[in-house]
Amino acid sequence: MSPVTDPLPPGQSQLADFEPFGASELDAMGGCEGSRWRLLDSEREETTSEPQAPLLEPQSAHWKNAVGFWLLGLCNNFSYVVMLSAAHDILRQERASGNQSHVSASLSTSATTMVDPSPMPIPHNSSSRFDCNSLSTAAVLLADILPTLIIKLLAPLGLHLLPYSPRVLVSGACSAGSFILVAFSHSVAISLCGVVLASISSGLGEVTFLSLTAFYPRAVISWWSSGTGGAGLLGALSYLGLTQAGLSPQHTLLSMLGIPALLLASYFLLLTSPEPQDPGGEDEAETAARQPLIGSETSESKPGSSWNLSLQERWMVFKGLLCYIVPLVLVYFAEYFINQGLFELLFFRNTSLSHAQQYRWYQMLYQAGVFASRSSLRCFHIRFIWVLALLQCLNLAFLLADVLLTFLPSIYIVFLIILYEGLLGGAAYVNTFHNIALETSDQHREFAMAAACISDTLGISLSGVLALPLHDFLCQLP
Numbered sequence: 001m002s003p004v005t006d007p008l009p010p011g012q013s014q015l016a017d018f019e020p021f022g023a024s025e026l027d028a029m030g031g032c033e034g035s036r037w038r039l040l041d042s043e044r045e046e047t048t049s050e051p052q053a054p055l056l057e058p059q060s061a062h063w064k065n066a067v068g069f070w071l072l073g074l075c076n077n078f079s080y081v082v083m084l085s086a087a088h089d090i091l092r093q094e095r096a097s098g099n100q101s102h103v104s105a106s107l108s109t110s111a112t113t114m115v116d117p118s119p120m121p122i123p124h125n126s127s128s129r130f131d132c133n134s135l136s137t138a139a140v141l142l143a144d145i146l147p148t149l150i151i152k153l154l155a156p157l158g159l160h161l162l163p164y165s166p167r168v169l170v171s172g173a174c175s176a177g178s179f180i181l182v183a184f185s186h187s188v189a190i191s192l193c194g195v196v197l198a199s200i201s202s203g204l205g206e207v208t209f210l211s212l213t214a215f216y217p218r219a220v221i222s223w224w225s226s227g228t229g230g231a232g233l234l235g236a237l238s239y240l241g242l243t244q245a246g247l248s249p250q251h252t253l254l255s256m257l258g259i260p261a262l263l264l265a266s267y268f269l270l271l272t273s274p275e276p277q278d279p280g281g282e283d284e285a286e287t288a289a290r291q292p293l294i295g296s297e298t299s300e301s302k303p304g305s306s307w308n309l310s311l312q313e314r315w316m317v318f319k320g321l322l323c324y325i326v327p328l329v330l331v332y333f334a335e336y337f338i339n340q341g342l343f344e345l346l347f348f349r350n351t352s353l354s355h356a357q358q359y360r361w362y363q364m365l366y367q368a369g370v371f372a373s374r375s376s377l378r379c380f381h382i383r384f385i386w387v388l389a390l391l392q393c394l395n396l397a398f399l400l401a402d403v404l405l406t407f408l409p410s411i412y413i414v415f416l417i418i419l420y421e422g423l424l425g426g427a428a429y430v431n432t433f434h435n436i437a438l439e440t441s442d443q444h445r446e447f448a449m450a451a452a453c454i455s456d457t458l459g460i461s462l463s464g465v466l467a468l469p470l471h472d473f474l475c476q477l478p
Contacts, residue, residue, distance in 0.1 A: 061272045062217075064270055064271065064272055065216055065217075065220055065223075065271055065272055065274075066219065066220065066223045067223075067270065068266050068267070068270035068271040069209070069213070069216070069220040069223040069224040069227065069271075070223045070224070070226055070227035070230070071227060071262060071263070071266040071270070072205075072209050072224065072227060072263060072266050072267060073209070073223070073224040073225065073226065073227020073228040073229075073230070073231060074227040074228070074230045074231045074234065074259075074262075075175070075227075075231070075259050075260065075262050075263035075266065076171070076201070076202055076205035076206060076209060076227075076228065076231070076263065077202055077206075077227075077228045077231035077232065077235070078175075078231045078234070078235045078256070078259045079175045079178050079179060079198040079201055079202065079235075079256070079259065079260075080144055080198050080199065080201075080202040080231075080235075081231055081232050081235030081236055081363075081367060082179075082198075082235045082236075082238075082239050082253070082256065083140065083144050083178070083182070083194075083195045083198045083199075084140065084141065084144060084339070084340070084363065085235060085236045085239040085240070085360060085363045085364075086140075086182075086239060130344075130345050130347065130474060130475050130477070131344075131347050131355050132344070132345075132471070132474075132475035139192070139464075139468065140192065140195055140340070141336065141339075141340040141460065141463070141464040141467070142461070142464040142465070142468075143192045143195040143196050143199065144195050144196075144198060144199045144202075145199060145457060145460045145461050145464060146199070146461060146464075147196050147199040147200045147203060148199045148200070148202055148203025148206070148457050149203070149454070149457045149458065149461045150203075151200065151203040151204055151207060152203055152206075152207055152450075152453060152454040152457050153454065155207045155450055156314060156447065156450060156451055159207060159450075160211075164208060164212060165267075165268075167204055167205075167208045168205070168208060168263070168264065168267045168268075169264070170200075170204060171200075171201045171202075171204045171205040171208065171263070172201070172260040172261075172263050172264045173201075173260070174197045174198070174200045174201035174204070175197075175198065175201035175202075175259065175260040175263065176257055176260040176261075177194070177197045178194045178195065178196075178197035178198035178201065179194075179253045179254065179256050179257055179260075180194075180254070180257070181193060181194035181197060182194030182195065182253060183249075183250045183253040183254050184250070201260075203457065205263075206453050207450050207453060209224060210224070210433070210449040210450060210453050211446050211449055211450045213437070213449060214442075214445040214446035214449060215274040215446075216274050218434075218437045218438075221377075221430075221433050221434055221437055222375075222377040222378060222430065222434070225374040225375070225377065225426075225429060225430035225433065226371070226374050226375035226377075226430075228374060228429075229367075229370045229371035229372070229373070229374030229375055229426050230371050230375075232366070232367030232368075232370045232371055232422075233364070233367045233368050233370070233371040235367065236360070236363045236364040236366075236367040237364050237367070238252075238256070239252065239360065240360040240361065240363075240364050242255070243360075244357070244360075309443075309444070309447060314447060314451075317440075317444050317447060317448055317451065318451050321436065321448060321451060321452050324385055324432045324435060324436060324452060324455070325452055325454070325455045327385040327386040327388065327389040327428070327432075328385060328389075328428055328429070328432050328452075328455035328456060328459065329455050329456075329458050329459040329462075330389035330392070330393060330459065331385070331388055331389045331392045331424065331425055331428040331429075331456075331459065332425065332428075332455070332456040332457075332458075332459030332460050332463070333459035333460070333462050333463045334389070334392040334393045334395060334396040334459075334463075335366075335392055335395070335396075335421050335422075335424070335425045335463075336459065336460045336463040336464065336467075337396055337463035337466065337467055338395065338396055338399055338418075338421060339362075339363070339366060340463065340464060340467050341463065341466070341467030341470050341471060342399050342400060342403055343359055343362045343363070344359060344471070345403045345471075345474055346358075346362070346399065346402070346403060346411075346414055348410075348411040348414075351411050353411070358411065361415070362414070362415075362418050365415055365418045365419045365422065366418050366419070366421060366422040366425075367422060368419060368422060369418070369419045369420065369421065369422020369423040369424075369425070369426060370422040370423075370425055370426035370429075371422075371426065372422075372423060372426065373422070373423045373424070373425070373426030373427040373430070374426040374427075374429060374430045376426075376427065376430070377430050377431070377434055381431060381434065381435075382427055382428075382431040383431075383435060385428055385431060385432055385435075388424050388427055388428040388431075389428070391424055392421065392424045392425065392428075395417065395420070395421050395424070398417070399414075399417065402414075403474065404474075429456065432452065432455070433449065433452065433453075436448055436449065436452055437449070
């Protein structure tokens with residue numbers, strides 16, 4: 001069977017089959033700190049029990065769900081990544097209109113608004129040592145992330161009332177609309193409206209599909225994360241490659257309309273209905289080894305009961321997640337401050353690459369690092385996410401110092417740093433949600449996954465807000 005008719009508790013009519021649970025208390029050992037020592041035992045138990053997974057789920061269904069979640073991650077984040085990759089070119093439209101008395105149709109029909117994929121830069125501020133757009137690319141970042149933030153803030157309050165299938169349809173429609181609107185845009189304002197649609201699609205999809213993982217074996221989290229990393233790499237690479245090859249920017253964006261169709265096909269045709277009696281794919285030994293973030297887990301706990309929790313219970317679950325949420329916020333704040341606040345200013349004039357080409361290469365290398373690390377969960381696990389946050393903040397400080405002092409001699413050094421930046425960000429994402437899945441009871445897992453996914457969005461939003469004034473300040477420097 002496929003999830004066409006919402007076989008999961010998402011339909012809420014099926015949630016009635018689950019008994020509501022009483023209020024749970026925080027674990028006596030104290031949230032994440034009390035569970036870290038037993039998390040290692042849980043990981044060992046998970047490794048030893050993995051060969052038994054086919055006994056719980058037919059092999060064909062296992063691979064269909066694995067591929068399905070990988071494709072959902074790929075398709076969900078694809079439009080979001082493409083819009084960020086095109087951010088420098090979207091804003092170039094404003095500069096082009098200010099420097100030309102007539103804008104040709106080919107200039108005004110796409111987000112990139114380019115006839116030549118690599119035009120010579122036209123400095124916005126001739127007195128500045130930077131080649132600046134009149135607006136920072138953080139403006140596109142904010143348009144691409146604020147709607148997602150709103151969705152994720154409101155999701156725990158009532159999104160569960162809408163079944164999964166309609167949510168997926170809305171996400172696919174918004175993704176397709178974003179490509180069409182930006183492709184035929186005649187102004188920066190219209191282009192940003194298309195970016196907003198991409199944000200709605202990505203935000204709604206992430207909340208939906210991360211919640212959906214609660215009804216499948218935990219291995220699908222790794223596949224989902226790898227797919228989102230693949231979206232970054234393929235989205236940035238396809239935008240870079242097609243425009244570099246000379247394809248019309250309008251045709252480049254319109255050629256990506258197959259991605260929303262693939263998202264719908266992956267959900268409705270590929271995923272199988274999960275087994276309600278064992279949605280987590282855990283055996284008894286693994287359940288006994290796991291130390292939940294929230295105590296008082298009962299043997300009758302089931303995914304899907306998360307939305308029957310009281311507000312007090314949800315708050316206690318959220319407090320238990322803070323040791324993961326805060327570090328992930330810092331990781332994403334630092335990396336997107338780099339990506340949308342500094343990438344445009346890390347301009348090397350002693351290379352054969354134009355400014356626009358350098359920006360696209362930065363985005364592509366970053367996404368390559370994200371893809372590699374988001375696909376690494378089966379190789380190694382990281383429990384201490386705060387270490388990744390510290391390293392990412394050091395990256396931000398180093399690159400900001402270079403923007404101010406210009407001491408790096410070669411763009412290839414920046415390429416390596418950006419690849420490393422992507423590795424840290426992807427590792428933080430996949431390990432955070434893996435750890436939450438390990439430490440959260442069945443009763444709370446669906447709500448916990450939906451609540452924790454606000455972390456990256458909040459960090460990205462804060463970085464965009466601060467990157468705008470930084471851009472204006474630096475572009476006024478002589």
